[in-house]
Amino acid sequence: MSKVLLEAQDLSKHFPIRAGILKREVGRVHAVNHVNFELFEGETLGVVGESGCGKSTLGRTLVRLYEPTTGTIHFDGKDLTQADKFDLKKMRRDIQMIFQDPYASLNPRMSVGKILEEPLALHDIGTPKERQERVQQLLDRVGLPQDAIWRYPHEFSGGQRQRIGIARAIALNPKIIICDEAVSALDVSIQAQVLNLLVELQKELGLTYIFISHDLAVVRYISDRVAVMYLGEIVEMASSEDLYATPRHPYTQALLSALPVPDPTKRGTTKILAGDVPSPSNPPPGCAFHTRCPHKTDACMQDNPALKAFTNSSQHFVACHHAETLNQDN
Amino acid sequence: MSTQVANNSLGRRALQKLLRQKLTVICFVVIIIYLSIALLGALNLLPDFQARVGESYEPPSLSIAKIFGTDIFGRSVLFKLLAGTKTAISIGFLVTSIAVPIGITLGSLAGYYGGKIDGFVVWLFSVIVSVPYLLMVIAISYVLGKGMLSMCIAMGSIGWVGLCRLIRAEFLKHKEREYVLAARLLGANDYNLIFKQILPNVLHLAIITASLQVLGAIKSEVILTYLGVGVQDGSSWGSMISDATGELVNGHWWPLAGVVITMFFIIYALNVVGDALRDALDPKLVD
Numbered sequence: 001m002s003k004v005l006l007e008a009q010d011l012s013k014h015f016p017i018r019a020g021i022l023k024r025e026v027g028r029v030h031a032v033n034h035v036n037f038e039l040f041e042g043e044t045l046g047v048v049g050e051s052g053c054g055k056s057t058l059g060r061t062l063v064r065l066y067e068p069t070t071g072t073i074h075f076d077g078k079d080l081t082q083a084d085k086f087d088l089k090k091m092r093r094d095i096q097m098i099f100q101d102p103y104a105s106l107n108p109r110m111s112v113g114k115i116l117e118e119p120l121a122l123h124d125i126g127t128p129k130e131r132q133e134r135v136q137q138l139l140d141r142v143g144l145p146q147d148a149i150w151r152y153p154h155e156f157s158g159g160q161r162q163r164i165g166i167a168r169a170i171a172l173n174p175k176i177i178i179c180d181e182a183v184s185a186l187d188v189s190i191q192a193q194v195l196n197l198l199v200e201l202q203k204e205l206g207l208t209y210i211f212i213s214h215d216l217a218v219v220r221y222i223s224d225r226v227a228v229m230y231l232g233e234i235v236e237m238a239s240s241e242d243l244y245a246t247p248r249h250p251y252t253q254a255l256l257s258a259l260p261v262p263d264p265t266k267r268g269t270t271k272i273l274a275g276d277v278p279s280p281s282n283p284p285p286g287c288a289f290h291t292r293c294p295h296k297t298d299a300c301m302q303d304n305p306a307l308k309a310f311t312n313s314s315q316h317f318v319a320c321h322h323a324e325t326l327n328q329d330n
Numbered sequence: 331m332s333t334q335v336a337n338n339s340l341g342r343r344a345l346q347k348l349l350r351q352k353l354t355v356i357c358f359v360v361i362i363i364y365l366s367i368a369l370l371g372a373l374n375l376l377p378d379f380q381a382r383v384g385e386s387y388e389p390p391s392l393s394i395a396k397i398f399g400t401d402i403f404g405r406s407v408l409f410k411l412l413a414g415t416k417t418a419i420s421i422g423f424l425v426t427s428i429a430v431p432i433g434i435t436l437g438s439l440a441g442y443y444g445g446k447i448d449g450f451v452v453w454l455f456s457v458i459v460s461v462p463y464l465l466m467v468i469a470i471s472y473v474l475g476k477g478m479l480s481m482c483i484a485m486g487s488i489g490w491v492g493l494c495r496l497i498r499a500e501f502l503k504h505k506e507r508e509y510v511l512a513a514r515l516l517g518a519n520d521y522n523l524i525f526k527q528i529l530p531n532v533l534h535l536a537i538i539t540a541s542l543q544v545l546g547a548i549k550s551e552v553i554l555t556y557l558g559v560g561v562q563d564g565s566s567w568g569s570m571i572s573d574a575t576g577e578l579v580n581g582h583w584w585p586l587a588g589v590v591i592t593m594f595f596i597i598y599a600l601n602v603v604g605d606a607l608r609d610a611l612d613p614k615l616v617d
């Protein structure tokens with residue numbers, strides 16, 4: 001296995017809920033709860049989960065757009081949670097992000113040339129002429145015409161805008177790019193183009209991706225490893241093949257069974273979960289999933305299972321008390 | 331999108347859009363005429379409104395000086411109106427140039443930083459708007475002493491509230507937008523985020539508000555002068571309306587008619603241009 005590039009330990013992000021005229025804290029939204037994972041150089045780690053499970057918050061906490069409540073993020077031997085302003089700015093060159101909404105993520109009052117020059121100017125890279133060349137190179141790299149420099153974001157289609165977003169993200173030659181639902185807002189045919197561009201860039205520039213998405217098929221296509229999140233926690237993490245072939249957590253099993261299969265004889269095997277996701281401001285005690293789990297026991301209601309390696313595999317992690325017994329028949 | 335407009339900046343496109351409407355262009359011209367009159371007034375090139383041009387209360391006739399008739403002292407109503415235009419326009423622009431910078435600064439800081447700064451700004455404008463506008467202006471201008479300048483300061487120190495609220499709300503909205511997050515992620519500091527990223531996206535509001543502020547100040551001046559606060563020397567539309575109350579009863583309708591007509595055109599023109607600016611500068615409506 002290649003070297004660990006980024007490591008999150010016990011990472012949590014809780015948003016306080018304030019009420020009353022004194023703005024006292026009356027509760028907390030547990031958006032991300034005690035998450036641990038390692039990110040290896042050159043890989044793509046997919047993060048899946050349904051809306052509101054904390055995927056995006058996790059991504060934004062990793063780059064310190066949100067201050068983590070607990071935990072550490074180690075990158076390149078340094079703890080990002082302790083980084084001061086100066087270190088943080090240096091770190092910004094190495095970790096970048098591609099956003100979900102290609103319409104909101106580009107400043108409507110800036111020309112594309114300005115948008116792409118901005119990261120270089122902020123870090124004092126090159127002379128104006130060199131920056132201009134770099135911008136042209138970036139446009140070329142993501143497959144946009146050169147005259148895009150003078151045009152404004154609203155003159156482009158969604159797919160083209162996302163390419164501009166990608167060009168901006170790679171402008172500083174980062175090591176890690178966090179793609180936060182990067183293709184979710186695009187048409188399926190455009191999704192494929194953008195995904196292929198991301199794969200090409202990864203090969204060429206040696207990028208490492210964290211790919212956040214609710215789309216299981218997209219994540220399967222692009223990821224080497226996949227982490228499944230439920231209510232702010234990672235419940236299962238394994239290599240892409242392992243996870244899709246033999247899901248071990250009851251939640252992952254239900255999630256994957258909901259994937260449409262283009263085979264009419266396999267119809268009707270969907271495991272439909274009862275109930276709704278509990279509120280993250282009042283998560284259930286014990287295993288977060290026990291309120292909807294068909295296999296729950298008393299232990300599940302009291303102890304929150306830790307994410308640990310599944311029997312004799314060192315790469316398949318699952319957070320379930322009954323992972324071993326449940327999956328014997330599989 | 332044709333390639334011909336592709337090279338144009340947003341500002342130029344907005345201007346093209348403005349000039350496409352005939353009414354807007356006419357109103358633009360009207361405003362420019364008023365501005366030139368004010369400028370001539372400032373350069374002392376307007377005819378002297380104190381000079382007698384005829385008998386007392388001559389009704390309108392076809393000579394230039396008497397087109398709106400004469401007042402009680404036989405002075406030309408038209409020349410008084412022109413001098414009043416200078417007063418009105420300078421008040422409009424003075425008030426706006428006090429109110430807009432305060433509104434933008436406080437609104438940006440409150441919306442961007444939130445917390446205690448926001449709390450203070452919200453408290454400040456809540457206190458100001460809790461007192462009726464005219465009472466507050468009268469109170470402040472009495473404290474500063476009567477006269478045009480103190481009236482302008484009074485109106486300016488209250489007039490920023492509307493713009494401040496608007497800018498604050500826009501900042502609250504924009505600072506969570508992904509393009510701002512992206513800029514922050516690229517290493518932009520607060521200064522860059524406020525002035526280079528967010529402000530250009532909300533500045534059109536300031537332009538629109540400013541055009542309406544000029545209008546509001548002109549109307550307020552008339553009311554305040556009518557009430558006896560405000561312009562003491564020189565000619566103003568407000569003092570002419572104030573005089574007209576007595577004259578009207580005696581059948582001397584022309585001074586009032588003159589003021590109303592003069593006010594009508596500038597207020598109408600500012601309104602139309604303000605609306606057109608809103609349409610042209612809103613990025614969502616730029617096609």
